[in-house]
Amino acid sequence: MGILAGKKVVIIGDRDGIPGQAIAACATSAGAEVVFSSTECFV
Amino acid sequence: MKSVIKGASYILAHTPDMVLHNGTTQTTERIVNPDSEYLKELPGHIRSYEQVLSYWPNQVYIGNKTPDELAAVEQPWYDKTCDVSDRYGKFGQIMPQEEFLLLMQACDVFDLVKLDSAFVAAHKPALAQNPVMDESILARIGDGIDGAEIARLVSEEHSEGLYHNGALVGCVNRAHDIDVNLSAHVMHENIVSKASSVLALLSAVHTTGISKDEVEYVIDCCEEACGDMNQRGGGNFAKAAAEIAGLSNATGSDARGFCAGPSHAMIEAAALVESGAYKTVVVTAGGCTAKLGMNGKDHVKKGLPILEDMIGGFAVVVTQNDGVNPEINLEILGRHTVGTGSAPQAVISSLVTDPLERAGLKVTDIDKFSPEMQNPDITKPAGAGDVPLANYKMIAALAVKRGDIAKADLAKFTTEHVLTGWAPTQGHIPSGVPYIGFAREDLLAGKITRAMIIGKGSLFLGRMTNLFDGVSFVIQKNAGSNAPAGVSEEEVKGLIAKAMKEFAATLLAQAD
Numbered sequence: 001m002g003i004l005a006g007k008k009v010v011i012i013g014d015r016d017g018i019p020g021q022a023i024a025a026c027a028t029s030a031g032a033e034v035v036f037s038s039t040e041c042f043v
Numbered sequence: 044m045k046s047v048i049k050g051a052s053y054i055l056a057h058t059p060d061m062v063l064h065n066g067t068t069q070t071t072e073r074i075v076n077p078d079s080e081y082l083k084e085l086p087g088h089i090r091s092y093e094q095v096l097s098y099w100p101n102q103v104y105i106g107n108k109t110p111d112e113l114a115a116v117e118q119p120w121y122d123k124t125c126d127v128s129d130r131y132g133k134f135g136q137i138m139p140q141e142e143f144l145l146l147m148q149a150c151d152v153f154d155l156v157k158l159d160s161a162f163v164a165a166h167k168p169a170l171a172q173n174p175v176m177d178e179s180i181l182a183r184i185g186d187g188i189d190g191a192e193i194a195r196l197v198s199e200e201h202s203e204g205l206y207h208n209g210a211l212v213g214c215v216n217r218a219h220d221i222d223v224n225l226s227a228h229v230m231h232e233n234i235v236s237k238a239s240s241v242l243a244l245l246s247a248v249h250t251t252g253i254s255k256d257e258v259e260y261v262i263d264c265c266e267e268a269c270g271d272m273n274q275r276g277g278g279n280f281a282k283a284a285a286e287i288a289g290l291s292n293a294t295g296s297d298a299r300g301f302c303a304g305p306s307h308a309m310i311e312a313a314a315l316v317e318s319g320a321y322k323t324v325v326v327t328a329g330g331c332t333a334k335l336g337m338n339g340k341d342h343v344k345k346g347l348p349i350l351e352d353m354i355g356g357f358a359v360v361v362t363q364n365d366g367v368n369p370e371i372n373l374e375i376l377g378r379h380t381v382g383t384g385s386a387p388q389a390v391i392s393s394l395v396t397d398p399l400e401r402a403g404l405k406v407t408d409i410d411k412f413s414p415e416m417q418n419p420d421i422t423k424p425a426g427a428g429d430v431p432l433a434n435y436k437m438i439a440a441l442a443v444k445r446g447d448i449a450k451a452d453l454a455k456f457t458t459e460h461v462l463t464g465w466a467p468t469q470g471h472i473p474s475g476v477p478y479i480g481f482a483r484e485d486l487l488a489g490k491i492t493r494a495m496i497i498g499k500g501s502l503f504l505g506r507m508t509n510l511f512d513g514v515s516f517v518i519q520k521n522a523g524s525n526a527p528a529g530v531s532e533e534e535v536k537g538l539i540a541k542a543m544k545e546f547a548a549t550l551l552a553q554a555d
Contacts, residue, residue, distance in 0.1 A: 015501045016415075016430050019385040021509060039385075039509075041302075041501045042338060042427045043417045043468045 005031030013039035046316035047368035048518060049323075049360040050251035051480035053104050054135035054242045055467070056143040056354040058235075058335065059089045060206035065231065066335035066351070081340050086209075088339075090348045092139050097128035100418045100465040101353065105132030106480060114463040120420045121347055131174075134480045135246040135356075141166040142173065143238065143354070144205055144213060149183040150238040150287050151215075155230055157196065158205070158213035160187030175245040179289055187213075203227040222272040232332050236267045237284050239329030239356035244288040247325060247358035257362075259321040261285045261295035262312055264304035265328040266470050284327060293325075301505075302415070302474040304328070305357075306498025306514045309476070312361040313371035313516070324361045330354035330469045337468060338425035350421045355472035359479055369486040369518045375402045377497070377515030385511040391437040394497050394515040396445060406442035409460065409517070410491035413478035414438075415499060416464045431464040432457075434497070474498045479518070486520050493519045 009032045013020030020039040027034055063069055063085065072079055095101055099120045102108045107127045116123060130137050138146070145166055148156040163186060171181055196202040196214050205213035215234060218225035240263060248255055263281035270277035281295030298308040305328060312324040336351050343349070364370065377394035384390075399406060414434035422430055439456045442448045448456050466473030475496040482494040499513040 014427070015511075016427055016433060018387075019511070021385055039501065039503050041470075041504055042425060043302075043415070043422060043430060043470070043473070 002030040006033075008033050008035045010035060011037040013037070015039055015041040016043060044317065044364040045370040045372060046313045046361050047364050047370050047521065048479060048483050049253065049362045049365075049368055050247065051359045051483065052135045052243050052246035052250050052357060053106065053477065053480060054138065054239065054246050054356045055095075055101055055104060056138040056140070056239055056242070056330070056356075057092050057095045057352060058140050058143060058332070058354050059349075059352050060140060060209065061235070061332050061354070062089065062336040062339070062349055062352050064204060064206060065332040066337065066339065067333045068336050068339050072340075081343055084343050085336075085339065085349070088343050088347070088349045090350075090352055093128070094348070095353065096130060096137055097124045099123060099125045100420060100467075101137055102127050102129075102132065103465040104134075104355070104467070104477065105137060106134035107132040110462045110465060110478070110481060113465055118420060118423075121350060134250060135243070136173075136175070137353075138173075138242060141207055142170045144207065145170045145184055146180075146242060147205075147215075147234050147238045148185065148213070149180050150241055150284075151234055152286075153218055155216045155218055156205075156213065156234060157193055157202075157216065158185075158187045159190045159193055159211075161190070162207065162212040163187035175242070175249045177289070180287065183287075201227050203231040219271070224270055224272050224275050233267055233269045233280075235332050235354060236265050236329035237280060237287070239354050240265065240280065240284040240327045240358075241287045241329075243327050243329065243356035243358040244284055244290065244325065247327070247360050248288070251360050253323065253360060253362075255289050256292050257323045258285070258290045258293045258325050260312075260315060260324045261290060261293050262308040262324065262326045263295065263297045263328060264299070264308035264326060264471060266299070266301060266304065266331060267329075280329075281327065284329070290325075300498075300512055301500035301502060302471045303498040303500030303512045303514060304471045305474055305476040306496060306516065309359065309361070309371070309496065310373065310376065310514060310516050312359075313373055316361050316363055317373060322363050325358055326361065327356075327358040328471055329356045330472060334469050338421060338427070341425040345424050347424055350418070351468055353467045353469075355467045355469040357472065357476055359476065364521070366523055367487075367521055369483050370521050372517045372519050375399070375404070375517040377495075377513070379499075379511060379513040381510065383511075385509075387437055388441070390499065390511060390513060391434070391441060394499070394513045395438050395495065396441050398515065398517075405447040406438065406445065407447050407456075407460070409493050409495045411462060411478065411482065411485070411494045412438055412460055412497065413462060413475050413482070413494060414497040415474050416462065416466045416477045417468050417473045418464050418466060421468050429464070431462065435461045474500075475515070482518050486518065489520075491520075493517055
């Protein structure tokens with residue numbers, strides 16, 4: 001298991017980088033519990 | 044018949060005091076951390092009007108410099124002085140704050156914008172010199188009121204202050220005592236958007252030479268919402284701006300899609316003209332006060348000036364095919380669908396390679412791609428990277444995957460088919476459309492044959508869906524075959540010149 005196993009994670013994705021949903025999918029597959037996920041825009 | 048792009052305008056308004064008072068990064072900081080170092084240091088990082096005039100990306104935006112010339116200038120650009128610092132360019136102008144405040148008052152039809160009488164007297168003559176302003180707009184500017192009354196309105200009546208060089212010179216009053224959708228804050232934001240759209244519309248009429256009466260429909264594609272508590276976002280910015288701009292024969296409506304709004308609006312405009320519903324449609328958008336100084340914390344931390352101090356605007360005139368101007372090809376449309384997903388590869392595939400595949404074209408058949416043209420001078424110091432470049436890398440990677448280019452030619456692709464970003468980070472303003480003015484010129488000059496405009500929008504910011512969005516379209520050289528019956532003005536000139544030459548030759552022969 002990865003370093004995220006059993007951890008709670010808060011995700012802020014970047015609209016021009018990696019979307020929050022994609023990060024959440026990765027984190028979940030690594031055993032993390034996603035407590036918040038959003039994608040933000042800085043431009 | 045395909046519609047054509049008759050011309051485009053691009054305008055900026057320098058609004059340094061609105062950075063301090065109306066940008067959401069600053070207003071939020073004032074609430075959550077009022078004694079922060081950022082707020083203390085911020086005023087020392089504000090640029091003067093002279094500095095924004097000589098800023099390279101601004102001169103590209105109004106058309107005095109080209110994207111290619113900008114690309115040749117080593118980054119960063121904030122510490123370099125452009126050799127052109129003109130206020131006016133072939134696409135539009137960079138309006139100073141004092142004139143913009145007067146224009147805001149001219150755009151207010153509910154007696155909400157109040158200006159200090161001394162301020163009006165001091166600056167109205169300058170606005171009157173503006174070549175796109177006419178008497179109908181200047182006549183809307185009142186004499187102003189006493190400064191003490193403005194101070195009272197701000198302190199006692201919830202009015203939003205209007206500042207110039209740090210001094211209170213006016214205010215925007217609330218339009219209702221209770222309705223938050225008509226609060227002074229919202230009215231200020233909406234009137235700024237309207238005023239910058241009006242300036243873009245007036246500039247488009249000026250640069251294209253069309254008659255105001257020709258315009259039959261206006262589509263506003265900014266990211267603001269106007270309405271009251273019973274119909275928040277009811278609209279209609281388009282018709283409101285058209286009224287002030289004097290487009291008396293036009294009706295209109297608003298198209299929204301976050302940053303993708305302008306591309307959606309362009310496709311809708313082209314469809315309206317191609318279908319014959321309207322002969323001349325103008326797509327317009329004003330700018331956004333909330334985004335002023337959006338990345339200011341990073342800029343100040345790194346010792347940069349506040350580069351997000353410009354309100355942006357643009358307008359594009361779409362008309363029936365004249366056989367000359369570049370065509371909008373509605374047969375090559377990219378669309379991010381509900382089922383596309385949000386992975387960057389899926390997004391670019393839906394917007395770029397899928398429509399080209401359907402049209403039987405290669406990625407290399409598009410001479411220039413215009414995705415999100417944010418100025419990297421603003422985004423890189425803030426950690427957002429070079430947004431256009433990120434788009435180009437994905438387009439190039441997909442081109443390699445499709446076999447349109449060899450892997451060894453990746454570097455070549457990212458120099459020949461790309462543009463360097465120059466537009467301010469005003470959301471919809473940099474999204475695809477900044478290149479339309481230059482694209483029209485490049486297509487008319489025969490430098491390119493096709494350009495793809497790509498708009499992308501972050502729908503998830505509205506918390507109604509997690510979906511991303513985007514659409515794209517292609518502008519191409521006029522096929523000529525679509526020219527209306529008869530001959531064009533250029534052809535008539537050519538025929539007359541030929542006849543005169545032959546006549547002169549006959550006279551010479553007789554003389555001999």
